[in-house]
Amino acid sequence: xxxxxxxxxxxxxxxxxxxxxxxxxxxxxxxxxxxxxxxxxxxxxxxxxxxxxxxxxxxxxxxxxxxxxxxxxxxxxxxxxxxxxxxxxxxxxxxxxxxxxxxxxxxxxxxxxxxxxxxxxxxxxxxxxxxxxxxxxxxxxxxxxxxxxxxxxxxxxxxxxxxxxxxxxxxxxxxxxxxxxxxxxxxxxxxxxxxxxxxxxxxxxxxxxxxxxxxxxxxxxxxxxxxxxxxxxxxxxxxxxxxxxxxxxxxxxxxxxxxxxxxxxxxxxxxxxxxxxxxxxxxxxxxxxxxxxxxxxxxxxxxxxxxxxxxxxxxxxxxxxxxxxxxxxxxxxxxxxxxxxxxxxxxxxxxxxxxxxxxxxxxxxxxxxxxxxxxxxxxxxxxxxxxxxxxxxxxxxxxxxxxxxxxxxxxxxxxxxxxxxxxxxxxxxxxxxxxxxxxxxxxxxxxxxxxxxxxxxxxxxxxxxxxxxxxxxxxxxxxxxxxxxx
Amino acid sequence: xxxxxxxxxxxxxxxxxxxxxxxxxxxxxxxxxxxxxxxxxxxxxxxxxxxxxxxxxxxxxxxxxxxxxxxxxxxxxxxxxxxxxxxxxxxxxxxxxxxxxxxxxxxxxxxxxxxxxxxxxxxxxxxxxxxxxxxxxxxxxxxxxxxxxxxxxxxxxxxxxxxxxxxxxxxxxxxxxxxxxxxxxxxxxxxxxxxxxxxxxxxxxxxxxxxxxxxxxxxxxxxxxxxxxxxxxxxxxxxxxxxxxxxxxxxxxxxxxxxxxxxxxxxxxxxxxxxxxxxxxxxxxxxxxxxxxxxxxxxxxxxxxxxxxxxxxxxxxxxxxxxxxxxxxxxxxxxxxxxxxxxxxxxxxxxxxxxxxxxxxxxxxxxxxxxxxxxxxxxxxxxxxxxxxxxxxxxxxxxxxxxxxxxxxxxxxxxxxxxxxxxxxxxxxxxxxxxxxxxxxxxxxxxxxxxxxxxxxxxxxxxxxxxxxxxxxxxxxxxxxxxxxxxxxxxxxxxxxxxxxxxxxxxxxxx
Numbered sequence: 001x002x003x004x005x006x007x008x009x010x011x012x013x014x015x016x017x018x019x020x021x022x023x024x025x026x027x028x029x030x031x032x033x034x035x036x037x038x039x040x041x042x043x044x045x046x047x048x049x050x051x052x053x054x055x056x057x058x059x060x061x062x063x064x065x066x067x068x069x070x071x072x073x074x075x076x077x078x079x080x081x082x083x084x085x086x087x088x089x090x091x092x093x094x095x096x097x098x099x100x101x102x103x104x105x106x107x108x109x110x111x112x113x114x115x116x117x118x119x120x121x122x123x124x125x126x127x128x129x130x131x132x133x134x135x136x137x138x139x140x141x142x143x144x145x146x147x148x149x150x151x152x153x154x155x156x157x158x159x160x161x162x163x164x165x166x167x168x169x170x171x172x173x174x175x176x177x178x179x180x181x182x183x184x185x186x187x188x189x190x191x192x193x194x195x196x197x198x199x200x201x202x203x204x205x206x207x208x209x210x211x212x213x214x215x216x217x218x219x220x221x222x223x224x225x226x227x228x229x230x231x232x233x234x235x236x237x238x239x240x241x242x243x244x245x246x247x248x249x250x251x252x253x254x255x256x257x258x259x260x261x262x263x264x265x266x267x268x269x270x271x272x273x274x275x276x277x278x279x280x281x282x283x284x285x286x287x288x289x290x291x292x293x294x295x296x297x298x299x300x301x302x303x304x305x306x307x308x309x310x311x312x313x314x315x316x317x318x319x320x321x322x323x324x325x326x327x328x329x330x331x332x333x334x335x336x337x338x339x340x341x342x343x344x345x346x347x348x349x350x351x352x353x354x355x356x357x358x359x360x361x362x363x364x365x366x367x368x369x370x371x372x373x374x375x376x377x378x379x380x381x382x383x384x385x386x387x388x389x390x391x392x393x394x395x396x397x398x399x400x401x402x403x404x405x406x407x408x409x410x411x412x413x414x415x416x417x418x419x420x421x422x423x424x425x426x427x428x429x430x431x432x433x434x435x436x437x438x439x440x441x442x443x444x445x446x447x448x449x450x451x452x453x454x455x456x457x458x459x460x461x462x463x464x465x466x467x468x469x470x471x472x473x474x475x476x477x478x479x480x481x482x483x484x485x486x
Numbered sequence: 487x488x489x490x491x492x493x494x495x496x497x498x499x500x501x502x503x504x505x506x507x508x509x510x511x512x513x514x515x516x517x518x519x520x521x522x523x524x525x526x527x528x529x530x531x532x533x534x535x536x537x538x539x540x541x542x543x544x545x546x547x548x549x550x551x552x553x554x555x556x557x558x559x560x561x562x563x564x565x566x567x568x569x570x571x572x573x574x575x576x577x578x579x580x581x582x583x584x585x586x587x588x589x590x591x592x593x594x595x596x597x598x599x600x601x602x603x604x605x606x607x608x609x610x611x612x613x614x615x616x617x618x619x620x621x622x623x624x625x626x627x628x629x630x631x632x633x634x635x636x637x638x639x640x641x642x643x644x645x646x647x648x649x650x651x652x653x654x655x656x657x658x659x660x661x662x663x664x665x666x667x668x669x670x671x672x673x674x675x676x677x678x679x680x681x682x683x684x685x686x687x688x689x690x691x692x693x694x695x696x697x698x699x700x701x702x703x704x705x706x707x708x709x710x711x712x713x714x715x716x717x718x719x720x721x722x723x724x725x726x727x728x729x730x731x732x733x734x735x736x737x738x739x740x741x742x743x744x745x746x747x748x749x750x751x752x753x754x755x756x757x758x759x760x761x762x763x764x765x766x767x768x769x770x771x772x773x774x775x776x777x778x779x780x781x782x783x784x785x786x787x788x789x790x791x792x793x794x795x796x797x798x799x800x801x802x803x804x805x806x807x808x809x810x811x812x813x814x815x816x817x818x819x820x821x822x823x824x825x826x827x828x829x830x831x832x833x834x835x836x837x838x839x840x841x842x843x844x845x846x847x848x849x850x851x852x853x854x855x856x857x858x859x860x861x862x863x864x865x866x867x868x869x870x871x872x873x874x875x876x877x878x879x880x881x882x883x884x885x886x887x888x889x890x891x892x893x894x895x896x897x898x899x900x901x902x903x904x905x906x907x908x909x910x911x912x913x914x915x916x917x918x919x920x921x922x923x924x925x926x927x928x929x930x931x932x933x934x935x936x937x938x939x940x941x942x943x944x945x946x947x948x949x950x951x952x953x954x955x956x957x958x959x960x961x962x963x964x965x966x967x968x969x970x971x972x973x974x975x976x977x978x979x980x981x982x983x984x985x986x987x988x989x990x991x992x993x994x995x996x997x
Contacts, residue, residue, distance in 0.1 A: 388625050398666070401662070401666055405663070414663055417662060417663050420659060428652075432636060435636065436636045475555065476555060
């Protein structure tokens with residue numbers, strides 16, 4: 001390792017997504033007061049450009065895989081997959097935000113800057129090889145999300161969401177940090193690969209390590225909204241602005257799973273039989289609580305929040321299988337889930353109206369008659385969430401349960417699949433309302449889809465079909481990058 | 487790309503084309519969907535003609551890799567078992583489109599497009615030779631049917647549609663688990679390879695494993711058939727569905743269940759199939775008698791026909807689990823028969839509903855006086871349905887009863903009750919609806935069959951007679967495949983088929 005303070009060009013390339021996003025975010029903050037009201041739309045365009053550039057940077061970085069910055073940063077297929085995923089989620093979130101911010105008269109540079117910082121933090125989490133780096137990425141991402149959750153500062157629900165998320169989130173982060181401290185105490189290092197090397201030495205005692213792993217499960221379990229640490233999710237997702245809710249349910253969750261996988265499948269693989277039951281329990285609880293609670297919800301955002309908990313449960317099933325196949329399944333499912341969730345929220349943002357008034361599920365009534373294309377696209381996403389073949393959600397579930405069966409988690413698989421049959425009910429309710437009821441007040445006075453929302457519906461729909469009909473390319477990449485460097 | 491691929495592709499292309507036509511061009515939508523379904527039907531006829539008889543294996547095979555890893559094949563083909571079910575699907579879809587010509591006014595574009603999507607799924611289910619592909623088509627069928635019932639159905643349509651979806655979904659997720667489990671053992675989804683590995687012992691399942699896998703598949707199929715006591719979704723779905731939906735549901739979708747039993751349960755899990763046969767047969771016989779008794783007391787025509795389906799399909803299950811050549815031949819033949827005759831019943835009931843806007847038997851009476859041709863067609867269908875010789879159901883039920891008698895004589899005694907009861911409820915229905923005093927409502931609203939309706943009914947009547955008289959056309963390929971399937975399920979100690987059962991299969995052709 002060179003001891004020079006100047007990073008090499010390769011290091012910079014490996015770090016380029018974070019660099020681009022941070023610079024662009026800062027730039028947006030500076031530009032904010034300089035822009036007249038009517039040019040504010042440009043902020044969105046600029047952040048999309050920055051995210052595209054970061055995405056391109058992430059792909060370029062893949063050509064120079066390896067460790068950087070004194071082994072703090074690692075660029076491998078796994079990191080690239082998640083960097084590309086979170087940047088894509090960021091782009092789609094911006095597309096969703098245009099209409100929302102326009103309607104709420106809240107278009108500012110600050111919003112987009114926070115979003116970019118958030119994505120930068122997530123990219124960093126995906127590419128960290130060090131617990132402290134992971135913590136920094138986690139905090140960058142989390143703090144930006146806390147603020148975004150309360151973005152409309154005059155809205156009570158936003159304030160409540162932000163406060164809850166902040167208090168509980170900091171609490172959870174503290175757990176994570178405590179785990180890091182214990183690990184450092186035992187192994188004398190915070191680098192993931194070095195921790196593994198220490199732990200694989202003969203004669204290690206694992207008591208303290210298991211406690212540390214447990215604490216980290218608490219911290220990360222909170223971030224991925226896995227039961228029993230899911231309490232915050234319904235309130236926060238319901239209270240936060242819709243584009244932020246969907247972003248929280250996809251981006252930070254994907255990054256948290258990336259970290260979860262990287263830590264537990266490298267450092268803690270040695271003691272995997274200790275943590276597997278915890279993940280197993282959490283998976284089952286998340287699926288069951290999420291699905292059964294979602295059955296009775298009448299608020300679209302709240303229902304999707306419980307659905308997010310259930311889907312976190314499915315992902316944890318793959319996690320519990322502790323295999324490369326399981327890791328690949330997690331990656332695939334996160335991509336598929338992000339697409340379908342964003343699609344559903346695009347429709348929610350479309351119908352909710354100013355001040356997010358129309359969020360009852362009955363407000364979807366008759367959408368199939370009034371706006372058949374929107375309804376058809378929403379149907380695609382709902383079918384994908386149910387897990388009907390030819391959609392990404394189906395293959396996602398398929399890979400998850402396949403990995404679980406390979407790991408002999410037969411009962412978890414059966415319970416998970418039965419859970420997905422339960423879940424069909426509440427997604428079907430939306431389809432029933434859209435197609436089988438007469439149009440109501442909301443759908444009758446619906447404006448046509450705005451350009452941003454149209455893009456945020458059509459792109460995920462295409463993605464959902466690609467993942468559902470030709471999943472080979474993505475899956476092969478996930479499989480090849482699910483192998484952590486030994 | 488062979489003929490079979492075309493039969494699968496044409497409805498799918500038709501579905502997409504229909505969706506692209508502007509909503510306002512309603513008549514064009516109807517014509518185009520009809521044309522697509524007719525093309526698919528003609529192509530399927532070519533399949534039937536080109537089918538090599540006397541060869542039990544698959545024909546018209548296309549096999550290429552759809553997804554690399556896990557290796558999933560697009561593997562389709564036909565054997566004697568699937569051939570006629572594919573033809574039946576392609577045969578009934580144009581009829582379903584034609585019969586909905588005027589009755590569907592609301593969102594007609596989606597309706598006709600969904601019928602084509604349904605056809606695509608059905609043909610795919612019967613043609614798939616890859617377990618994964620089979621599951622995909624199996625689920626593809628679910629969505630259009632759910633929407634057909636839920637959007638264009640009657641008053642309680644939403645309840646019925648959701649119930650239908652959830653029942654089927656609950657069964658099929660367990661089948662998915664079983665399919666994945668088999669894949670993890672065999673390393674492939676290809677049905678022929680999995681089967682071969684199971685038979686050669688390359689994959690050895692423990693007794694418990696085999697039983698659980700059998701039950702997972704069986705449950706999915708039993709819900710679809712439906713086998714008593716899992717039948718409760720069926721009357722709801724049938725009564726609430728639009729006529730075309732009822733026809734497709736009764737004639738084709740229920741066959742997915744029985745087809746699955748014959749195709750997958752029997753050959754893949756021979757020991758578990760035979761071990762579990764006794765209680766399954768008992769459920770089947772309960773279904774036969776119970777379905778018939780409940781049908782007898784229905785005040786609603788559609789519900790009556792729906793319960794008669796429960797009864798008729800009990801025969802199919804009985805035949806399958808008799809493990810005799812005759813029983814299995816009869817079961818498969820009965821699938822086709824039921825498709826034709828119950829399809830026709832639903833269609834005629836639908837015509838009467840369009841006229842009278844009621845399904846209650848009490849609202850009819852004396853229809854034969856005002857609409858003699860309608861009455862005649864209904865009579866032929868009724869007679870076919872109750873198993874009159876020279877019409878199709880007779881052959882199927884006779885074979886099933888004979889097969890069941892070979893396995894266990896008591897079974898056929900109880901099952902034969904169903905034949906008698908079916909005569910009771912159908913003839914009683916006929917008497918109440920078509921004879922008696924002509925009510926005011928019937929007199930005013932009951933014109934006789936129109937040209938379009940004739941076009942729907944005649945093909946079905948022709949098939950009833952053809953299948954009842956010249957069994958050879960249909961039963962030969964079926965028997966060949968059945969013999970192969972039975973050969974694959976070696977006789978277990980508990981239930982023994984007569985040694986000469988394959989030979990007796992040959993005698994049947996004398997009918």
